Amino acid sequence: MKQKENGTWVSWNENLKHNYKNLYNITKESELQEVIANNDKIRFFGNKQSSADIAAGTDTLLDMKSYNKIVSYDYSKKTITVQSGVILGDLLEAIEKVGWCIPCLPDINTITIGGALATGTHGTSGKLLSEYISSFRLILADGSVQEIDSADELMNAVKVSLGMLGVFSEITFQCETEYTLHVKERPESDKEWLPKIKDRLKQHDFLRILWLPHTSKGYVITGDKIDKDKEITVNNGPKYLKHRRTASKILYKYSHKFPWITAIANKILAKAFFSSKKEHKGSLYQATVTKSRGSTLELAEWTVGLDKFPQVFAELKQEINKWSNNSFIHIPMDVRFVQKDDAWLSYAYKEDIVTMGCVSRNAATADTYEAFKSVEKIFLKHGGRPHWGKRFAAKDAELSKIYPKWEDFKELRSDLDPTNKFLNPYLAKLVNAKKTVHAKKVVA
Ligand SMILES: Cc1cc2nc3c(=O)[nH]c(=O)nc-3n(C[C@H](O)[C@H](O)[C@H](O)COP(=O)(O)OP(=O)(O)OC[C@H]3O[C@@H](n4cnc5c(N)ncnc54)[C@H](O)[C@@H]3O)c2cc1C
Known part of the structure; x- marks a missing residue:
């Protein structure tokens, strides 16, 4: 795992900038666990293409883009398992090669899967991308791994959660036959x-x-x-x-x-x-998704x-x-x-x-x-x-009126991340988090 010290994180369109103390390039799940367990305040980013200030702003940052392998295919179930830093375009090319598709795609192929899922990325005439997940491995704030599948009640809470409940590690998608x-x-x-x-x-x-x-x-x-x-x-x-x-x-x-x-x-x-x-x-991917952007x-x-x-x-x-x-x-x-x-x-x-x-x-x-x-x-x-x-400018007061499960989400978030490890200042305001004293668990 490569590490950089004391730099500035800049979003793709240069509208967001944050200084950091430590930046880690993640390549393995064990590295993800180790850095999460041993640091107090952490955010993680994919291709930095979000406009909301949700991907940085903490002393420790994780760059997920090198955590990008296609892990396995299950041909009988039409599922593919990937690491969460994989770029959407690479995932789509991999499944098209075996005659599969994901039937609702956003208008951009340069984003990472982890970033896309965390923000509720969607296309049209289908469901959010997160609805095509069948299971995933989530790294919790103490560095432990939780496996979550469709039968698990946590699935609906975590699928779209801005990385406030944990970090996606490996993700399995349920694909369909290409058309x-x-x-x-x-x-x-x-x-x-x-x-x-x-x-x-x-x-x-x-x-x-x-x-x-x-x-x-x-x-x-x-x-x-x-x-x-x-x-x-x-x-x-x-x-x-x-x-x-x-x-x-x-x-x-x-x-x-x-x-x-x-x-x-x-x-x-x-x-x-x-x-x-x-x-x-x-195909849906070839005929409708924008493949390149000339400018931000x-x-x-x-x-x-x-x-x-x-x-x-x-x-x-x-x-x-x-x-x-x-x-x-x-x-x-x-x-x-x-x-x-x-x-x-x-x-x-x-x-x-x-x-x-x-x-x-x-x-x-x-x-x-x-x-x-x-x-x-x-x-x-x-x-x-x-x-x-x-x-957008809306915060906790407005969001609690428009999301029926907002308070449940906040309660679960405090349970899973009691020291607010995964909150940067923007997210802390979004969920109106109380200040906490940090506790550190060390993973050998
Ligand atoms: C030109 C353009 C076109 C777009 N088109 C669409 C569209 O068609 N439909 C749509 O819905 N959206 C669209 N978006 C929005 C885009 O899909 C999201 O902003 C997406 O999050 C960007 O992915 P990223 O890899 O850049 O993530 P980042 O911006 O780097 O991160 C986004 C969030 O995900 C979190 N995150 C990153 N990796 C993980 C992980 N492994 N586990 C948990 N959380 C993680 C980050 O901490 C952050 O909170 C578009 C954006 C742009 C700039």
Whole structure:
């Protein structure tokens, strides 16, 4: 295990920076146990791609990215076991090679599995990634290992828990047989796509809407399972579409100084990049997941019950179209759909939900991006829940109203981590933790 001393931890978009005293590169479970048992305050990180301040801010840090082996396959059960620092793209390539898939994927493949699970990472038209776990090994605050599977009542508490209950070590995923999606993309006015959501969720295997704020339009992406050999008419749209993110960056360059520029930029971007129809086919991973990012950004994302979404959407649209409040929003707001589950801190706890992303293409000026505040205000008013890995201001008081299991989670957290070893200042505020005296257990 390599160790570095006295350095600065910096998040991928450079919005978060923290000094540390000791940084350990984990390569084995025994190292994970040893460092956890022998240190008072610890956080651990994957690819540092979260916007929320949840991955560092303690004297001791664990870099999980070298703990990244594919451990084993069980071909009869279609399960794969991996170390938690494995990059999602590597896991997906490994399972595609044996003809399997995980049927709901986020729009990014560079994140680690541990980071993705801890923050409730999700895709669309399925469940949170954590719902495809069948078992895992968790390292607790005293350095011991607990094996947890679907029959264990801790499963629903730990699956999505921001690394506050322990650190994921090895994780086993239940995969499915790989399938081919026929993907179709087209622009639609808000009047068209909004009332069709429920029907489309029944009709299609994949649904995602890139909403284009300040244009009254959305870009609808549907996918249907087809035989992999079925011929389709491929249409990838004009070649210049690949320059969308660069064009956005240029058009939004001064939008932090003159927020209204965004409304004009969005109209130009919608016309240039979201007005053509497209059609293609491929696996869920190959046909829908973004494989590379040219530049950084800052993200917020809110979720709300499927039935409440039309009302929330109407209020949001009214608010951001006011011009008086500077809540202009960069393109696109990603609208996705997640099916209900039982994980205590899941956005979809016991209800089907809609998730709505909010992006600032200029990460460095995100503090002055008024849209983050307006979106939070409206979603919170309707009982909406923030994405754990993204930017939001809500704390314990608000979270206790929107998560039915919030108090149970806090109680369990204090039991499993009585010295608050796994809390950095941001997480301590989130769960309103009481200050504790540290006790140290030494593992030989
Ligand atoms: C461009 C972009 C696109 C995104 N797209 C999506 C999307 O489509 N859907 C979605 O839901 N989210 C999305 N996200 C959010 C992203 O999935 C999460 O922020 C994820 O946590 C990032 O993974 P990471 O490896 O960078 O984790 P980090 O940011 O390094 O860590 C995140 C959290 O996980 C904890 N953690 C890390 N490893 C472990 C472990 N082994 N055990 C326990 N806890 C651990 C850390 O302490 C921290 O609290 C996106 C983010 C970006 C930047």
